[in-house]
Amino acid sequence: MSPAITPLGYALLGLIRAEKRSGYALRKVFETTLLGNYSSSPGSIYPALKSLEKAGLIASEPIPRGSLFAITPSGREALDAWLAAPVAGESADILMLRFAFLQDLDRPDVTRGFLVAFADAARVNLAGIRAFTTSDVWPVMPLQSRLAVDFGVRNVEAHIAWAENALTQLEAHWSQNAPQTGG
Amino acid sequence: MSPAITPLGYALLGLIRAEKRSGYALRKVFETTLLGNYSSSPGSIYPALKSLEKAGLIASEPIPRGSLFAITPSGREALDAWLAAPVAGESADILMLRFAFLQDLDRPDVTRGFLVAFADAARVNLAGIRAFTTSDVWPVMPLQSRLAVDFGVRNVEAHIAWAENALTQLEAHWSQNAPQTGG
DNA sequence: CCAACCATGTAAGCTGTTACATGATTGA
DNA sequence: TCAATCATGTAACAGCTTACATGGTTGG
CATH class of the missing domain: 1.10.10.10 (Winged helix-like DNA-binding domain superfamily/Winged helix DNA-binding domain)
Structure with missing residues (x-):
């Protein structure tokens, strides 16, 4: 290899x-x-x-x-x-690079799959943090530590919101502009 | 050195x-x-x-x-x-590391300065992207490119919102808990 | 003619990753 | 006793950054 x-x-x-x-x-x-x-x-x-x-x-x-x-x-x-690789583990930076290049692939199905997987991964991530913020150690943690975690929460929430919005907009765009009917 | x-x-x-x-x-x-x-x-x-x-x-x-x-x-x-170094150019990851460690420094003034500088840097960043999204090339860019940029916008907005909220919470916390009177 | 830019390259050095290796201790 | 975990180390390798170096071209 x-x-x-x-x-x-x-x-x-x-x-x-x-x-x-x-x-x-x-x-x-x-x-x-x-x-x-x-x-x-x-x-x-x-x-x-x-x-x-x-x-x-x-x-x-x-x-x-x-x-x-x-x-x-x-x-x-x-x-x-x-x-087309799975969305596991890669950083947001790299994933955005992929999203940008998916454009040139012109394959709505792949792009759709990417966004769905992206949002799913973010939701899993968020659930993990939420599990932490609802555990018994959370209330006794110093405020500043909790705020550092909150930074992560807000970021992940932004990721989810972005992916959902992107999907909505792209679906509308795809249905307007001559849907691919195979080739 | x-x-x-x-x-x-x-x-x-x-x-x-x-x-x-x-x-x-x-x-x-x-x-x-x-x-x-x-x-x-x-x-x-x-x-x-x-x-x-x-x-x-x-x-x-x-x-x-x-x-x-x-x-x-x-x-x-x-x-x-x-x-205590300036907040210029460093990545969000590194800056969050700094924020977490600022806790142990126990210097509200430094932490406050950090958050203000963090929010300012994010606003400057946002203004830069906004300048781009209001330029004449923006409307002719492909949707997917605009969405990639939107990802950046949402992230930076989340950064600003986080910093403002963190500052509010910490100010409240500091005023409650025996303000440092020097010494 | 000189500065700025086009266009490419390389060498040194630092960091981090992977993978392997060692040996002690603990628990089943 | 055997596996897992504690605890540290190192050797090989890949990658990027910085810095330096080289020439050609364009514009004033």
């Missing part, structure tokens, strides 16, 4: 699938957009691109200045597998 | 200040509590403890089985400096 693809690797793969880009252009994306808290330093991106190319997931074509990277069939495969 | 203390190092310092602990006990904390997404693997914690000890921030005393670590004066100094 080839070395695992890192989050940065997937971020690059996703951006490259959406549009052929040079290493420099990719760096600019990380510098300027909200998406991705990844470093735009050359020391991270160029080695990562090399490793993706070596793994056959992207291919470079020379252009007048520098080179352009395009995704390969096996790169598409790896990216799709990642996008 | 000695090598910078890592987030894991501060987490260890904070836990050790609150209570003398062994490496094993510290690992258990990471395994069982909600706080800290740090690994409990021996390969991370024991080397980190060694490095803290080498830097003179903690000291170990032998006990029947293993050893206990206690914070040193210079460790306290380093921890306090970190707790």
